[in-house]
Amino acid sequence: SQELEQSPQSLIVQEGKNLTINCTSSKTLYGLYWYKQKYGEGLIFLMMLQKGGEEKSHEKITAKLDEKKQQSSLHITASQPSHAGIYLCGVRLAGTASKLTFGTGTRLQVTL
Amino acid sequence: EPEVTQTPSHQVTQMGQEVILRCVPISNHLYFYWYRQILGQKVEFLVSFYNNEISEKSEIFDDQFSVERPDGSNFTLKIRSTKLEDSAMYFCASSVQREIEQFFGPGTRLTVL
Numbered sequence: 001s002q003e004l005e006q007s008p009q010s011l012i013v014q015e016g017k018n019l020t021i022n023c024t025s026s027k028t029l030y031g032l033y034w035y036k037q038k039y040g041e042g043l044i045f046l047m048m049l050q051k052g053g054e055e056k057s058h059e060k061i062t063a064k065l066d067e068k069k070q071q072s073s074l075h076i077t078a079s080q081p082s083h084a085g086i087y088l089c090g091v092r093l094a095g096t097a098s099k100l101t102f103g104t105g106t107r108l109q110v111t112l
Numbered sequence: 113e114p115e116v117t118q119t120p121s122h123q124v125t126q127m128g129q130e131v132i133l134r135c136v137p138i139s140n141h142l143y144f145y146w147y148r149q150i151l152g153q154k155v156e157f158l159v160s161f162y163n164n165e166i167s168e169k170s171e172i173f174d175d176q177f178s179v180e181r182p183d184g185s186n187f188t189l190k191i192r193s194t195k196l197e198d199s200a201m202y203f204c205a206s207s208v209q210r211e212i213e214q215f216f217g218p219g220t221r222l223t224v225l
Contacts, residue, residue, distance in 0.1 A: 030211070031211060033213060033214070035216070040201070040219075040221075041218060041219070042116075042203060042216045042217055042218040042219050043155070043203065043205075043216040044216075045213050045214070045215055045216070048212065048213045050211075088155065090155070092211065096168065097160065097167055097168045097210060098143060098145070098160045098167065098168060098207070098210040098211070098214075099157040099160060099168050099170070100145075100147075100155075100157060100214060101157065102154050102155040102156075103154065104154055105154075
């Protein structure tokens with residue numbers, strides 16, 4: 001099984017709608033990082049979560065790390081076309097120094 | 113806002129040739145990384161570098177790969193003898209400390225023919 005599962009794999013939402021993306025690790029993690037990637041481009045850092053129960057927000061994007069530190073959700077409120085892209089969850093797992101392990105990503109399309 | 117830069121943006125090479133991918137990390141960062149992403153697949157960790165030595169590497173990072181910080185600003189990834197399966201987008205990243213966010217460059221698309 002995969003170390004890191006993201007769901008859904010893809011999502012199409014209408015502009016203005018809310019959405020949630022999930023990331024679940026099969027191993028204990030010491031840090032979770034959300035990035036956004038546009039096709040063929042680099043990864044843009046969104047948020048880092050390290051403590052169970054931690055919640056962070058940036059503009060209309062909120063991410064939370066669950067108490068057991070193995071799952072995170074990313075929530076976008078009132079989606080806009082600018083939110084379209086691939087959302088990647090990356091984790092720093094127990095037993096690693098700085099290596100980030102990434103999920104397969106969630107491709108988000110926002111329709112008008 | 114400071115950012116990680118990478119050159120070239122796209123490199124085409126023949127199988128068996130050596131390539132060097134270049135990166136300029138953010139100036140006050142101390143930790144440097146290379147990742148790669150084969151088309152349609154996950155972003156995969158290759159290597160991390162700190163204090164002029166490799167601190168961690170993956171199984172992908174075999175003897176064909178090497179990294180270097182030749183001066184105070186550049187960080188390079190060398191592939192000695194490229195294979196078809198090395199075709200991928202290569203991302204450089206940097207961070208101030210080991211446990212905090214890594215900032216990624218725009219990537220170099222390597223095509224091996």
